Amino acid sequence: MEGDACDPDRPAHPGTFPAGECGRTDQQPPERRVDFPVSVVLPAGGTGERTGLQTPKQFCLFMGRPLISYTIQAVERVLWIQNIVVVVAKEHMDLMTDIIQQFRHRKVRAVPGGSTRHRSICNGVLALGEQEEEKERLLSADRPKVVIIHDAVRPFVEEDFLYKIAMAAKEQGAAGAIRPLVSTVIATTSEGYLDHSLERAKYRASEMPQGFTYDVIYQAYQRCTESDFEVGTECLHLALQYCGTNAKLIEGPPTLWKVTYKRDLAAAESIIKETLSRSACVITGGSEQAVPLADAIQKAAGALDMALDVIPNLMGDNCRYLLKEYNFIQVSVNRSCLSEVKSILKDLEAANQALLHPLVIILVHLSCPDELSISRAMPELAAFMDVASAANLRNILLYGIQVHQSKDTERWERSVLRVAEITSALIRERSPALVGQLLQA
């Protein structure tokens, strides 16, 4: 495969909506055209006291990758977002620089935070306009630049919603995500008794992301008080109080919730696994015999809520699968197929994706009844384990499934269903313990 046909570092064109994956122009909805500059500030300078853990939650690892890296990726892959400032505590600047390098984040810069969330966000906003000429450009009225602020510990933000916030912020000066309240809000007396309760239907929870034109958020932070910086929790309030800007409020999806307590870390891990497990492609290697098995796996997986695309190889237009959160299932019939697996690993390396998230590759080997022994066609177990161990170091989990051809239709259908079930379980669980194992369907 030609690696550079799918170059993930291909620059976006500022001010216009760029072409889709692999240069395709037919995939992006035209309504997402953003013709003004957009930057993002990700506050990540907190200590995560409420989790009760030593490590601040934004640096907690999920399948080998810190939470902050998932949030960065969610924002970074939006092509109309031009740059991202991550605000971290001074003592975590080196760690953050390492994360940016290790996970090959682009468009990202780390700046030191402050003692409160408002101080950190303010530092991020100021860092966007550090050079004088840049500040002038940002503040010029005819070219409002939108700044989106998004907590680093809300990793599941989608492009659609960022787009809504950016457009509303440009229009209105400020915009923010809201959600219905889960519990009723009450006020207490200083003695701990009920003072009054608010009518829940009239109130909303303020969430993130929020968007502002640069001048609104810049002026709000210039004019606000020490007390705002110390105890304030709401940027939209600063925009209203100090710039007279009434934010547009947009109801967001439930996945915008903020990782706050220890239990949220477990919930985040399960959503990350679920997201990474949504799709896979089955590669037939151009073998005619492999196609019926691939189709049968696709059908059985559909019943398990997994979307599988069947493709002959990863060449040409199919190279786009290397750039997305796909998992790969290589089907082979009656022949050794380690070379095909090695070829996927090579393509992934060329596409520069392996480090971004843990990928799953499953080798499904179909052996026919006349095959004399498993070892004749199946890759030698030791060699398979070696390849799997090397891939594991690159965050790629390689598993094998052996399935036996049967002329008995019922038995064959059961086997195919088992392949789909094992595949789905391997992709969802991503167990390191099963890496390099050849399972029987």
Ligand SMILES: Nc1ccn([C@@H]2O[C@H](COP(=O)(O)OP(=O)(O)OP(=O)(O)O)[C@@H](O)[C@H]2O)c(=O)n1
């Ligand atoms: N001085 C601070 C405090 C918070 N934040 C960031 O603001 C976001 C939302 O804040 P919160 O959930 O309260 O994070 P923490 O302050 O870390 O948590 P806790 O209140 O439990 O200590 C987080 O990404 C956090 O890192 C920040 O950038 N600088």
Ligand SMILES: O=C(CO)[C@H](O)[C@H](O)COP(=O)(O)O
């Ligand atoms: O929901 C929000 C809207 O502004 C903020 O994310 C929230 O205020 C974060 O604050 P805290 O540090 O208190 O959790």
